[in-house]
Amino acid sequence: MPDPGNSTPARPSAWCQVWRLPAATVVALTFVDQLTKYAIVVSETLARQDIVQVIPGFFRIVHVRNPGAVWGIFSNQTQVLSVISLVVFVAILAMFPRFVNGFIERGIAMSLILSGILGNLIDRILRGNVVDFLSFYYKRWEWPSFNVADSCICIGVGIYLISCWTRNEGKVADDQQAPATGS
Numbered sequence: 001m002p003d004p005g006n007s008t009p010a011r012p013s014a015w016c017q018v019w020r021l022p023a024a025t026v027v028a029l030t031f032v033d034q035l036t037k038y039a040i041v042v043s044e045t046l047a048r049q050d051i052v053q054v055i056p057g058f059f060r061i062v063h064v065r066n067p068g069a070v071w072g073i074f075s076n077q078t079q080v081l082s083v084i085s086l087v088v089f090v091a092i093l094a095m096f097p098r099f100v101n102g103f104i105e106r107g108i109a110m111s112l113i114l115s116g117i118l119g120n121l122i123d124r125i126l127r128g129n130v131v132d133f134l135s136f137y138y139k140r141w142e143w144p145s146f147n148v149a150d151s152c153i154c155i156g157v158g159i160y161l162i163s164c165w166t167r168n169e170g171k172v173a174d175d176q177q178a179p180a181t182g183s
Contacts, residue, residue, distance in 0.1 A: 033119035058136065064133065065130070105159055116154075134146050
């Protein structure tokens, strides 16, 4: 039983400290992803026109339903993709500290990847496909449409790869090194 005279607040457990920022990031970005997809799905403008030009000749908002994975591969394999997403999500959660290895940018990267996986998994479960709406193009060239979750995954993977290429794996992250003893 805690001492009622002790006004020092209890310190959160080590588990809570490690997961506070990643959990908040995953929740916030998954919410933004789902909110933007919901806005696209219920948009009367997109229902009538199918395309909203934002920057003519470069960027537009569309309403595309992707029954597969990136670039439409594994089309109509929603159940298989859902299972794979769930397994990868749980594996990243289980190995999060190992992936992060004490580097803050890797924690951010893994949080972005988890957000993206969760956002698209929710679509597959609730809608049977993934809602894509961001479309970049130039003349005849067009990048496949994507969404906030896809962006999170790509940015997260990019940050993680850059960190792996630029950080010395033999060293512990600066914030985990023991303090130097002064003489």
